[in-house]
Amino acid sequence: MVEAQPAPKPATAPTAASFSTEIEGELAAAYRLAGYILGDAIEAQDAVQEALERAWNGWPKLRSRDAAKAWFARILINVCKTKLSARGRGSVRDLNEDLDLADSDDPFRASLLRDAVGRALSELTADQRIVIVLRFWGRLSMPEIGERLGIPEGTAKSRQHYALETLKRALARDREDLR
Amino acid sequence: MNTNDVERRLEALAAASANPDLPPAILDKLARLEAGSVVMTPLQVQRVPAERRASKRSVRGLMLLGLAATLTLTGGLIYAVATQNKPNSSPTPPVTLGQWQQMHTFSGSPYDQFETVWLSWQNDEIVGVANGHDKFDLFQSCVLQSKDGTDWTCANLPKPADICSTDSCATNLEVAVSNGAWVATGLVQNQGASGTALPPATSVTWTSSDGTTWTEQPGQRLPNYTGAAVLYIYSAPPTELLATRHGFVRGGTAIGTLAAGANVLMTSTDGVTWQPARLSAGSLAMSSATLAAGPDGYLAVGTCAATTGSSNQPCAAHSPDGETWTTSSPAAGATSGLADRLQASGNPAFFDGKWVVSMVTHMDISGTGTMPSDSGYYEALSADGLNWTIQQRSYPTRLENAFSDYGTYYAVVSQQGTSGLWAISGAESSGTAEPTIPYLPPDAPHTYWSEEGTYWQRITAGPEGYPLAIVETPTQVLAFIAAYPAGSGPDSYPNVIPTVSVWAADKH
Numbered sequence: 163m164v165e166a167q168p169a170p171k172p173a174t175a176p177t178a179a180s181f182s183t184e185i186e187g188e189l190a191a192a193y194r195l196a197g198y199i200l201g202d203a204i205e206a207q208d209a210v211q212e213a214l215e216r217a218w219n220g221w222p223k224l225r226s227r228d229a230a231k232a233w234f235a236r237i238l239i240n241v242c243k244t245k246l247s248a249r250g251r252g253s254v255r256d257l258n259e260d261l262d263l264a265d266s267d268d269p270f271r272a273s274l275l276r277d278a279v280g281r282a283l284s285e286l287t288a289d290q291r292i293v294i295v296l297r298f299w300g301r302l303s304m305p306e307i308g309e310r311l312g313i314p315e316g317t318a319k320s321r322q323h324y325a326l327e328t329l330k331r332a333l334a335r336d337r338e339d340l341r
Numbered sequence: 342m343n344t345n346d347v348e349r350r351l352e353a354l355a356a357a358s359a360n361p362d363l364p365p366a367i368l369d370k371l372a373r374l375e376a377g378s379v380v381m382t383p384l385q386v387q388r389v390p391a392e393r394r395a396s397k398r399s400v401r402g403l404m405l406l407g408l409a410a411t412l413t414l415t416g417g418l419i420y421a422v423a424t425q426n427k428p429n430s431s432p433t434p435p436v437t438l439g440q441w442q443q444m445h446t447f448s449g450s451p452y453d454q455f456e457t458v459w460l461s462w463q464n465d466e467i468v469g470v471a472n473g474h475d476k477f478d479l480f481q482s483c484v485l486q487s488k489d490g491t492d493w494t495c496a497n498l499p500k501p502a503d504i505c506s507t508d509s510c511a512t513n514l515e516v517a518v519s520n521g522a523w524v525a526t527g528l529v530q531n532q533g534a535s536g537t538a539l540p541p542a543t544s545v546t547w548t549s550s551d552g553t554t555w556t557e558q559p560g561q562r563l564p565n566y567t568g569a570a571v572l573y574i575y576s577a578p579p580t581e582l583l584a585t586r587h588g589f590v591r592g593g594t595a596i597g598t599l600a601a602g603a604n605v606l607m608t609s610t611d612g613v614t615w616q617p618a619r620l621s622a623g624s625l626a627m628s629s630a631t632l633a634a635g636p637d638g639y640l641a642v643g644t645c646a647a648t649t650g651s652s653n654q655p656c657a658a659h660s661p662d663g664e665t666w667t668t669s670s671p672a673a674g675a676t677s678g679l680a681d682r683l684q685a686s687g688n689p690a691f692f693d694g695k696w697v698v699s700m701v702t703h704m705d706i707s708g709t710g711t712m713p714s715d716s717g718y719y720e721a722l723s724a725d726g727l728n729w730t731i732q733q734r735s736y737p738t739r740l741e742n743a744f745s746d747y748g749t750y751y752a753v754v755s756q757q758g759t760s761g762l763w764a765i766s767g768a769e770s771s772g773t774a775e776p777t778i779p780y781l782p783p784d785a786p787h788t789y790w791s792e793e794g795t796y797w798q799r800i801t802a803g804p805e806g807y808p809l810a811i812v813e814t815p816t817q818v819l820a821f822i823a824a825y826p827a828g829s830g831p832d833s834y835p836n837v838i839p840t841v842s843v844w845a846a847d848k849h
Contacts, residue, residue, distance in 0.1 A: 182375055189371070190363045203361065211370045218374045273358035279350040298348075298355040312832050326344040333347065 181221050184230040185214070191300075192238050197270035198299045199242045199292055201283070206270065209245055213238040235310055239292055246288040282332035290325035293318055434790040434800060435760050438818060439847040441788075441804045444490045446842045452495065454481035455841045456834055458821045460812035461756055463518045463584065467812060467819065468552065470514035470525070471495060473835065482514040484525055486552050490819050490845050498547050498555045501562075504529050511545065515591075516552070519584035523549040524612035526582045526591055544593055548612045561615050563593075563607075579631040580688045580756065585639060585663030590618070592630030592641055599628055599646045606630050606641050608664060618658070624668040627658060633757070635691025639663050640726050642671070642689040642698050655685040655700055659726030671698040671721030671729045679715050683731075686718075690757040692793030696723045699794065700731070720795065737797050739766035740789060751807045751831065753820070757793070758813030760848070764789040764797070765808040765820055768830065788818075788846070804844040807831055819845040 189210060196206035196213075217234050274280035283291055296307045304322070308315040447455065454473030461468050469485040483495035498511055505511075514527040528542035544563040547555040581592040588610035595605050604617035604626035620626070629643035638661040645656035645668055658666040672680040679702070686701040698721040721729040743752035743764055754764040767786045786803035807830065809821040823831070823839035831839075 182371055186368075186371060189367055193363050193367060194360055197361065198355075198358065203364075207364050207366060210367050214367070214370050214374060269359040269361040273354070276357070277350060277354045279347060280354050294351065298351040299358065301355075314836055323344075326347050329347045329351075330344055333350075 180230075181218060185217060185234055188231055188234055189214075192235065195235075195295060195300050196238060196242050198274070198295045199239070200245060201271055201274055203268045203270055205245055209238060209241045213241045216241070232310060236312065239296075239311065243288050243292060246291065278333055278336045279329055282329050282336070285328055285332050286325050290321050290328065293321045294325050294329075297322060434798065436848040438788065438801055439849060441802070441820075441844045441846045443804075444819070444843045444845050445493060446840060447493070448840075452841065453838045454835070455809065455821070455823065455839070456831075458485070458810035458841075459515065459580075460485070460810040460819070460821070461516075462758065462812055462814050464552075467814060468516055468518060469810065469812070470516055472512050472514060482511050482527060484514065484516050484552060484555070487843075490814070490817065490843055493843070494553065496549075496553045496555065498525060498527070499557055501529055501543075501545055501557055501559065504543060504545075504562075513542075513581075515580070515582035517582045517584040517589055518552070519588055519612075521550070522588075522612055523552045523555075524582065524589050524609070525549070525555065526593075546612065546615070558613050561613070580633065581631060583632040583634055583639065585634070587663055588612070590632060590639060590641070590660075590663050591615070592627070592632050592643065594629040594643070599626055602626075604646075605643075606658060606666060618660075619665045620658075621665055621667040624658065624666060625656065627656060627668070630658070631685070631688045633689040633691060633696075635696060635726075637661060637691075638726065640689045640691070640696050640698075641666070642685045644685070654680060655683055655698060655721070657689070657696075657698060657721075657723075657726065657729075659696070667727060669723075669727045669729065671723070672700065672731065673729055674721070674731045675719075682716075683719060687754075688756070690762070690794060692757055692761065694724060695793070696726045697721070697793050697795075698723075698729070699734070734795050737766070737789065737799070739787060740764050740797060742766075753808040753811050755811045755813055755818070759815070760790070760813060762791045762794055763811050763813055763818050764791070765803040765811055767803060767806055767808045767822070801846075804842075806842075807839070809841065813848075817845045817847055819843060 192213070193206055193210050196209040197203055200206050200209060213234065216237050220237070274283060283294065286294065292311070293307055296302045296310060297304070302310065304318050305315050307322075308318040311318065452471075455471045456473040458471050459469050465488075467485070467487045467490060470482060471485055472482045483497050485493060485495050487493045498514070500511065511527040511529050514525055516523065516525045518524075525547040527545055527547075529545045546558045546561040548558060549555045579592075583590050585608070588608065589612055590606065590608050593605045595603075599605075602617060604620075606618040606627045607615045608618050609615040617626070625645035627641060627643055628646045630641040631643060633640050633642075638659060640660075641658040643656060644654070655671045656668055657671050658668045660666040670680075671685070672683040675683060682702045683700045684702075686699045689699075690697045700719040700721060702716045702719075718734050719731050720734045721731045723729045739750045740752045740754065742750055743754040743766075750766045750769055752764060752766040755762055765786060765788055786805055786808075788800045788803040789797045790800050791797045804820060804822045806822040806824045809823055811818065811820040813819075820843070821841055822844055823841050825831070825833065825837055825839045829837040
């Protein structure tokens, strides 16, 4: 005779009422991350609102509420990546061209323009910039970044490596220009 | 300064960065969602014919670029550039394509490591390379050969044991055949200890008499080349090795400043002995180069070691014989502000009597956050590879990924073939990390044709999946397509390995 096993505990199913409970607390951090990924407060606000709408529409399909925060973060990152992509290719630029913009009203832009390494973020590809912002502004570990982006940890490390190399070269160039 | 210093500066900057309050508009959005202004069910989108849907998306994308117009033609769409001097022509493909048919499916090692594929028609057969990596970032690459698209071999290359501590460390392979001699070049990179930065890659050369058995040429190793990052950038790998009438020419991308007398552009008669390309008077060494062949010679496009203006400004080198090269600036005709922001993109091509260099603006994400009005894609045209005129160009939104790091759909474009350029747009490149958001139903894959890359015409449906590579043969257009299980996609690689199939459409 086979002993009856207790039924597995069902995952906490998401409900309409649970949406704001789970997501509202994430919004401030999400706005900050989007702000530094995009370097623009208006675009960050737009990205968070778009992510909210996508998450709201996808909420009934979410199997487990436990995954809600990471899921919302992924949606936000996808939205930010799309916005970065829509701007065109970001690559090498003259670091000096922004020096007079350090008093910008935009809090994210002003923070980034404060240091050459922040200005050089615009030389990174979208994928590289996202990894750097998650690591340093989001304070996530590489395994967490891999999980958040749905990529292997090795891929996240590789993106970080090439991002740091690009930033290093940009800073070296910046120093040369200032000599 | 090393990367540790960069990390410290990033940490300091992040710690001192502003933490602005959440804008009320975001909380208002949440409140409106909860209040029911958006129905909490998946949106029901009425299916409309694929062509109309694609048309709307394309028009939207092109309007955003602010530089293109669309023309509707029988049988598909023509994407044309609305520039002052270029007439809106409507070329038609010289052949028609039959339906795509599945020819072959790869299975088992090393075919489970196909992340990028490059294909060409050489030596009266399909010659290509497959590059991939496993969960530990160990690279797996092999040289593909097929006479008919059905029977394939993929030869592994011997590892340079003194560089590689792992079994697999070669990536970014390229292969070329000239006068019966086979040459492969690739980047070899010791992965180092876990958590440490990857060292610069070494460019390595192998030779073969049959494309199957390969020998490394240790005397031809070139240090300080860019490495695995290339895997993550373009769907269409750069062409950095080419057969010439007298042997071979190779390009690549060097890290840092070139040594005196060095040039990433190198030539060889046998693939065994290489030397920096011979330059005509006043020409510059190249620090990065991709390559193409044409009836009047060869063209390398990338950056030169020393140029005026931006160090990334496009530089071209033309050679009538593959031996002596003359450099010029494809962006020379642009205004100075634009010229400094133009950078070569993808591989050069020759078609319809002209060399074509694709360029794209960079520095678009500047501190102002505003994209300059002249941002976008450009092409430089030249009858002699030396004197250039530039004009804006436009790609269908669905092909953007084939020409840049960006784009919503995975797309690949062929090398210039006898009929022109062929491209496939496939599955969406984003969205796998989230539940399906049904703003729009997924578009069907498409096959595109272009004479030389300026005007693109949608020809027919394409194979379902993520396209990896496409090549034109004398009788067919043939593509590698990756299929991922539901809920996964290329972002899941290599945790999820795709099934890679060969598809072909007959030319009539």
